[in-house]
Amino acid sequence: MVKMVKATSRARPAVALEHGAVPWLLLVATVTAGPHVTHLPWWLSLLVGGTLSWRAWLWQQRRPLPPRWTLALLVIGTVAAIGWQYRTLFGKDAGVALLVVFMALKPMEMNSRRDALVVVMLGYFLLLTHYLYSQSIPTGLWLLAAITLLTAALIRLHGGAQPVVTVLRHAGLLLTQALPFMLILYLLFPRISGPLWGLPQDAYAGLSGLSEQMAPGSISRLIQSGAIAFRSRFDGEPPEKSDLYWRGPVFDEYDGLTWHTRARPGGSATPAPVVEGVGQSYAYSSILEAHDRRWLLALDVATRLPPDSSLAPTLEAVSREPVRVRSRFSFVSSTNYRANVIEAAGILEQALVLPEGINPRTRALASEWASRPPARIAEAALAMFRNEDFHYTLRPPLLGRDAMDEFLFDTRRGFCEHYASAFVFLMRAANVPARVVAGYQGGEINPVDGYLTVRQSDAHAWAEVWLAGQGWVRFDPTAAVAPSRIEQGIVAALPAGEPLPIVVRLDADWLRELRNRWEAANNTWNQWVLGYNPQRQREVLSRLGWRDPDWRGMTASLAVLCGVALLIVTLWTLPRRLAADPVQRAWRKYCTQLGRRGISRAAWEGPLDFAQRVAREKPDLAALTSEAAGYYAKLRYGRSARTEHDLRRLRQCLYRLPPRRRNNA
Amino acid sequence: MQALASFRRWLFRLARDEQLPIILGQRRIFIVPTRAGTVFAVVLAVMLIGAINYNLSLGHALIFLLVGLGIVAMVHTFHNLFGLQMAPGRVQPVFAGDLARFPLHLENARRQSRRALEFSFAGQAANCVDLPAEGHATVAIACTTTRRGRLDPGRVTLASRYPLGLFRAWSYPHPTWSCVVYPRPIFTPLPAPSPNAHADHLHGDNGQEDFAGLRPRQISDPTRHIAWKAVARRSEEQALLVKQFAGGAAEELWLNWSQTPADRDPEERLSILAGWILAADDQQARYGLALPGTHIAPAQGDAHRASCLQSLALHGEDGESDQPR
Numbered sequence: 001m002v003k004m005v006k007a008t009s010r011a012r013p014a015v016a017l018e019h020g021a022v023p024w025l026l027l028v029a030t031v032t033a034g035p036h037v038t039h040l041p042w043w044l045s046l047l048v049g050g051t052l053s054w055r056a057w058l059w060q061q062r063r064p065l066p067p068r069w070t071l072a073l074l075v076i077g078t079v080a081a082i083g084w085q086y087r088t089l090f091g092k093d094a095g096v097a098l099l100v101v102f103m104a105l106k107p108m109e110m111n112s113r114r115d116a117l118v119v120v121m122l123g124y125f126l127l128l129t130h131y132l133y134s135q136s137i138p139t140g141l142w143l144l145a146a147i148t149l150l151t152a153a154l155i156r157l158h159g160g161a162q163p164v165v166t167v168l169r170h171a172g173l174l175l176t177q178a179l180p181f182m183l184i185l186y187l188l189f190p191r192i193s194g195p196l197w198g199l200p201q202d203a204y205a206g207l208s209g210l211s212e213q214m215a216p217g218s219i220s221r222l223i224q225s226g227a228i229a230f231r232s233r234f235d236g237e238p239p240e241k242s243d244l245y246w247r248g249p250v251f252d253e254y255d256g257l258t259w260h261t262r263a264r265p266g267g268s269a270t271p272a273p274v275v276e277g278v279g280q281s282y283a284y285s286s287i288l289e290a291h292d293r294r295w296l297l298a299l300d301v302a303t304r305l306p307p308d309s310s311l312a313p314t315l316e317a318v319s320r321e322p323v324r325v326r327s328r329f330s331f332v333s334s335t336n337y338r339a340n341v342i343e344a345a346g347i348l349e350q351a352l353v354l355p356e357g358i359n360p361r362t363r364a365l366a367s368e369w370a371s372r373p374p375a376r377i378a379e380a381a382l383a384m385f386r387n388e389d390f391h392y393t394l395r396p397p398l399l400g401r402d403a404m405d406e407f408l409f410d411t412r413r414g415f416c417e418h419y420a421s422a423f424v425f426l427m428r429a430a431n432v433p434a435r436v437v438a439g440y441q442g443g444e445i446n447p448v449d450g451y452l453t454v455r456q457s458d459a460h461a462w463a464e465v466w467l468a469g470q471g472w473v474r475f476d477p478t479a480a481v482a483p484s485r486i487e488q489g490i491v492a493a494l495p496a497g498e499p500l501p502i503v504v505r506l507d508a509d510w511l512r513e514l515r516n517r518w519e520a521a522n523n524t525w526n527q528w529v530l531g532y533n534p535q536r537q538r539e540v541l542s543r544l545g546w547r548d549p550d551w552r553g554m555t556a557s558l559a560v561l562c563g564v565a566l567l568i569v570t571l572w573t574l575p576r577r578l579a580a581d582p583v584q585r586a587w588r589k590y591c592t593q594l595g596r597r598g599i600s601r602a603a604w605e606g607p608l609d610f611a612q613r614v615a616r617e618k619p620d621l622a623a624l625t626s627e628a629a630g631y632y633a634k635l636r637y638g639r640s641a642r643t644e645h646d647l648r649r650l651r652q653c654l655y656r657l658p659p660r661r662r663n664n665a
Numbered sequence: 666m667q668a669l670a671s672f673r674r675w676l677f678r679l680a681r682d683e684q685l686p687i688i689l690g691q692r693r694i695f696i697v698p699t700r701a702g703t704v705f706a707v708v709l710a711v712m713l714i715g716a717i718n719y720n721l722s723l724g725h726a727l728i729f730l731l732v733g734l735g736i737v738a739m740v741h742t743f744h745n746l747f748g749l750q751m752a753p754g755r756v757q758p759v760f761a762g763d764l765a766r767f768p769l770h771l772e773n774a775r776r777q778s779r780r781a782l783e784f785s786f787a788g789q790a791a792n793c794v795d796l797p798a799e800g801h802a803t804v805a806i807a808c809t810t811t812r813r814g815r816l817d818p819g820r821v822t823l824a825s826r827y828p829l830g831l832f833r834a835w836s837y838p839h840p841t842w843s844c845v846v847y848p849r850p851i852f853t854p855l856p857a858p859s860p861n862a863h864a865d866h867l868h869g870d871n872g873q874e875d876f877a878g879l880r881p882r883q884i885s886d887p888t889r890h891i892a893w894k895a896v897a898r899r900s901e902e903q904a905l906l907v908k909q910f911a912g913g914a915a916e917e918l919w920l921n922w923s924q925t926p927a928d929r930d931p932e933e934r935l936s937i938l939a940g941w942i943l944a945a946d947d948q949q950a951r952y953g954l955a956l957p958g959t960h961i962a963p964a965q966g967d968a969h970r971a972s973c974l975q976s977l978a979l980h981g982e983d984g985e986s987d988q989p990r
Binding site: 114117132135139147151154155158180185189191192324325531533570603 | 740
């Protein structure tokens, strides 16, 4: 006998890529690399589009792929260009650009199935990078579509030519079955809060919000954005709208142009602030959008703070680390308060410093008031704003070197940052300690979910004056000029035609309603999907009745639940019944029984032949077997339609078999 | 080594499949991640680190969905083989050096199709087949032949990576089958007809010299004797006609082992005999075969040819007495 020599080599030849599978992979490349066009340099987008179109043309014309060395040149050239463009090859943007380039060029040398697999794996990875830029609901939906396409491409790669609909449906089925695993893992996978290592410089570029300085126009630029700064929900009734001052950075240093937050030496140099709430206090929690700064925009002034945060010497709530992801904080605040009645000398001194030699007219006005008590000076300034011809507008005239003089005596047009800084300048010139506070004012209740929404367009600046015996007292000169800004919001305060973002300025009720619903949906999404961090995970699990879950317990239950899900999926997809034909089953059972009685049917033996052999070898079983074989042959091969009667008779043959003898002795 | 081999035999159920049809149950389907599956896992791990580092919640969701996809793909790859029924078909003899094809009849009892089933013998190229839902198909598994004899191709490796290529499920069905491999013919001039042949058959009545008339075809008549023109002329569907010849004694040829060059290798001598058989068959000659220990009386036709070639194939092997089925 010739035995085949067993081959020991495991090396398999590369499986060639089918012609029909190429469009799938080009689509994968387009879908995963395409949306990055919005933040890639234009030349890179052109290169990606051009390469993919070229590859599609080559496919359509059935032309050979370009030689390897041209690709190598292209890759080296592009990588060098990216390095030049971003000045680095690491970091978020440059890394994404590199991945996109690889994705665009890999199809150019795609000959085997293995190459195609590389494209799909790269595609899965590229999908992740989109979330560095957006994690909104549309992005999430788009994720599902893209992942279906990628999975369909894998099915097409391994399953050969099939109708497109079949492939997509199969991919959809696989993903549906994968969903329970996703939910279990999402809920129970022990979350670690990042970052694991220092993030590259550009990781948080492009976050908007207040900054550590207030240059002319910086707040009006912010007001142009309808983006949400944070959302708050009060445990009880929210305060009056005119009390909603959300405190951000405090500016106590002025250089004649820009207000700064003075860099203070940390530690015990300045004493902790002393705040005493008067009257009602409000408990609420805020979901703060990432802004990469430390201030938490608590309602002025916070009396109870979330963990890992504190009240700065200038009374704003700050967290230990910059807020780099959307986070949730709980506060208790009092809108009526006495703060730092006894203030550190350093802070008071700083609250009087003015640059020398500018704004002589303002200084002259202030020196007229200087003899009055401080509270009266502030009153006088507010009265001036209220009674004289000042206008509230987002399009003020440009101011020169003596900005305060020009504003107070000539142009008289401006918005919160002008009024706040002119007020503070006046106070300091009159020897009253004062400073500028930036933050947000107001907000709008979303009736859909009851959250108070505060947008960048609610950005505001006001003034604060230290009065002996009362501490720091808020004065809002903008309120004196345009009371409606504080009472009703910026839309009411501004004359028609001022530039404002469209989301803020919605007139039609149904549009407003639509916006509210959309934002409420986003809020839920943010809390449950995006804000699902270690802390939230613990909260959710304890609400499900699991107190104090640790990572061991979570991993164990994760494994158990995944096992159960696997079992369910396996059983669900199990083929229904194997031998579906009842006739064959009955005949096979009968033959098995005969086998136990010493005569087994060979695989090739037909029923009638077998019956004849039984008649020769086991005469006692001959009659019954020939009857059973007759029914079987009739049912299986006969011309007439199968009848239930015959099938029943065939089954009965099994029971009519004589009992087996226990032993052969 | 011995223990390892027996462990392998136990683990992979390497025994022959005596019961037909062969049905793949879960005990004999094995599954491991492919290289692509390993790469997939590594990609997921890297993605997870990235998602943690950048606090991407949606990234977590994506990764967990892909993990689920991997698990589900495993189940589906397993089910692609699970419950598959197969039965071996009849194997046609081939000449050494040609591809032997082992037909396997597949039956799919489930409602989903089974795709990309790869059948191969160890070290041989795979044959790929798709099986429609509740349908059947036949795959002819190729096996190269190198020398004459009875070829036992060993167990079949049935593998599939469908649907996602992340896992490879496989099984080792081992039907009882073999292929008769004829010696590779070497064509040399036919030996002279042996003189004593004429003594037996002075008047060959079935020669091909003179056309004698037409008669209905018997199954044993060679196809080249069919009178196609005459058949075409008759409109109704009737039995085929064959041309009948008379006169001129058909030559009777004895192809004898002793006539082959004695100085050559025995295998080569068998190949020369094979060449003679083909040549004689081609010339419509009546020929007999004489091998040490085997004599096949002179005759004609495909069955005769097959029987002669088979005796050459099995000459000196234990299966020598086997008759063609």
